[in-house]
Amino acid sequence: MKLKLAVVALCAAVLTGCGVAINYSLSGASIPPDAKTFSVAYFPNNAPMVSPILSSTLTESLVDIFSRRTRLTQVEEGGDFAFEGEIVxxxxxxxxxxxxxxxxxxRLTITVKVRFTNALDEKASWNRTFSAFADYDTNILLTEAEGTLIPEIVDQLVTDIFQASASNW
Known part of the structure; x- marks a missing residue:
């Protein structure tokens, strides 16, 4: 009996005495505990061909994914995680x-240049280009298909950006 009690006590001491902080998240995000805020600058559309809804859809979707999937609070500028860029x-x-x-x-393809600044760990900052696409029937004009295609493509882009900045893969 004393041996069982000693083993249980030893196991409890080992499990509670370990000073390793592990952050688990169902979203796949691995945000440092010191990170409190994020900011997303408006992404202008500097592509040769322009869709009027694309810039606002991309910017709002990037804000939305960080608001929903992390504990970070949005600030206007200078967040611990800061995003800026352009549609190219x-x-x-x-x-x-x-x-x-x-x-x-x-095939409609959208390409975005993103500058991510991690104010807490400069080595984790990066400049990358992300591209995504969706196909549509040739019998449909692009102007008719945009309303469905842009949200679909933007969703893939912001998921890729989120994973690149908030995941430890």
């Missing part, structure tokens, strides 16, 4: 052709 490409190309060499699918 917005282009529709042929994605697929039929056996008779007629286009059957078009």
């Amino acid at each position: 490409n917005y282009v529709s190309t042929t994605a697929s052709v039929s056996s008779s060499e007629q286009a059957v699918l078009n």
Whole structure:
């Protein structure tokens, strides 16, 4: 009995005496405990072809993903995690052709340059380019498809940006 009690006491001491801080998150985020804030600057559309809703959709979606998936508080500028950048490409190309060499699918591709600053760990800061796309039927005009395609593509872009900045993979 004394041996069992000693083993239990030893296990309890080892488990509680360990000073390692581990942060688990269902979102996949690995945010340092010292990080309290994030900021997202407006992402202007500097692509040769412009969609009027793209800049605001991208900026708002990036704010939304950090608000929902982290404990960080949004500030206007100078957050512990700070994002700025620009949309550099917005282009529709042929994605697929039929056996008779007629286009059957078009592809809308959006490319974004992002500058991420981690004020708590400068080594974790980066400048990267992210690109995502979605295909649509050639019988539909791009202006008709944008309302569905842009949110889909932006969702993939902000997920990639989130994972690159807040995940320890």
